[in-house]
Amino acid sequence: MARLSGGDPSLLRRLNVAAVLRSLYEAEELTLAELVKASEVSRPTVEEIAADLGDLGLVEEVPLAPDAPRPVGRPAKRYRFRPGAGHVAGLEVGAHKALCLVADLRGDVVGRARADVTPELSAPERLRVAHQVLRDAVGGFVNVRVLGIGTLGVVAEGKVVLGDRLPGWTGLDLASEFGSGRAYRVLAGNETQLSTLAEHWRGAAHGADDVVYARAGRTVALGLLLGGKLHTGHHGAAGEIFEAEAIVDASDFRVRIAATVLTVDAQLVVIGGRFADLLIGPLRAELARLCPFPVRVETSMLGEDSVALGAVRLALSRVEREMFTVLDVA
Incomplete structure (x- = not known):
């Protein structure tokens, strides 16, 4: 990250910059007053930080649209994060x-x-x-x-x-x-x-914290999201237990996924890969039979991406x- 010019190098200053930038990152755009409230940083400091972030190209002031009603007095400043x-x-x-x-x-x-x-x-x-x-x-x-x-x-x-x-x-x-x-x-x-991360971010697992992701294609592999965080294991090998030369049979797949769900107490199973549509119905029935609490089962929404x-x-x-x-x- 580039340095901001002419700033106070204190930790407070650094935290204020982070608060202002995060507030803008999480919103479409904010007025200066809204930005002060969201960041919990004083108005003069917010204006100074916004100007510095603008010099870095991270933030821009939003001009008043040509067809927008003209307010009485000076229009409120509006800022937005620049994704580009x-x-x-x-x-x-x-x-x-x-x-x-x-x-x-x-x-x-x-x-x-x-x-x-x-x-x-x-x-x-x-x-x-x-x-x-x-x-x-x-x-x-x-x-x-x-x-x-x-x-x-x-x-x-x-x-x-x-x-x-x-x-x-x-x-x-x-x-x-x-x-x-x-x-x-x-x-x-x-x-x-x-793929598990992607499903949690933009797919069927969005909003779920404890997820089992199973990719069922030429081979079967597993991804685990526990407490909202990807679980990779001590050696980075979590979920590699299902790699084989060919896909396991459907009954074996159901048993293995059910065992994993019961072990981690998952709230959701997402199935991706070419055989997802064939496996989802029998897996739902197996989990309903074995699990003491309801477990949702969904197919991936993301395809090859x-x-x-x-x-x-x-x-x-x-x-x-x-x-x-x-x-x-x-």
Whole structure:
């Protein structure tokens, strides 16, 4: 985060900046009076901070619309956050496709690129395709701040710790592969775990805190959201228990999901993947039979975008932490 000019370097000043910026980020636009109330910062300080944030391109004053009624006296100042002040990207590097989404700082998708691949493709060739998709998606955006990447296998600290479903994937350092020489940070995660994030953010799990996400396709994998936070496990391998060469049979799937739901006391199960529609009815019946409390079961709303959208959410969370936690405003 760039420094604000001429400011008081005290912690109070830094917290005030974060409060003003967060208030604007969470609203469409606010009058100066509304911004003072929302941020709980004094009016003169809010005006000064808004001007500094405007110099950074993060905030803008909203002009009065030409056709708006003209108020008596001086019109109230209005401010809004500028989502286009930066962008994030989410890249899926999967067995069958590479997909990149670019989003503004509110998470609205403004660019995308896609290419098909095959599971047998070598690691260098898969990475070549992924790099090209990334370039195609972000080529028109010069202010990408963070890139999130979702892929198969156990992923920890930007590396594929275990990725035996793709040739040459184990040991791959995604952070270095996609971040070397770039101005943006690179974060990486398991594709199913990122799909879980996406469902909580923009999908069927929005508003739910304890969620089991199951991807039922050529293989079956699991994602867990506990207490509103993604649970990855000690080694980043939570949910990888279902990886196999082919999908488990329907009865086995129901038993395994039911056992997981009972273990974590989930309120919601979301099923994604190509077999979701076939499995949802029998699973609902199984959970109704076994669980002492009602458990909702829904199909994914996100389709093929779920992994890349989860990678966008991963990247956006990092940007939000940088903006709102403690800004460097000295």
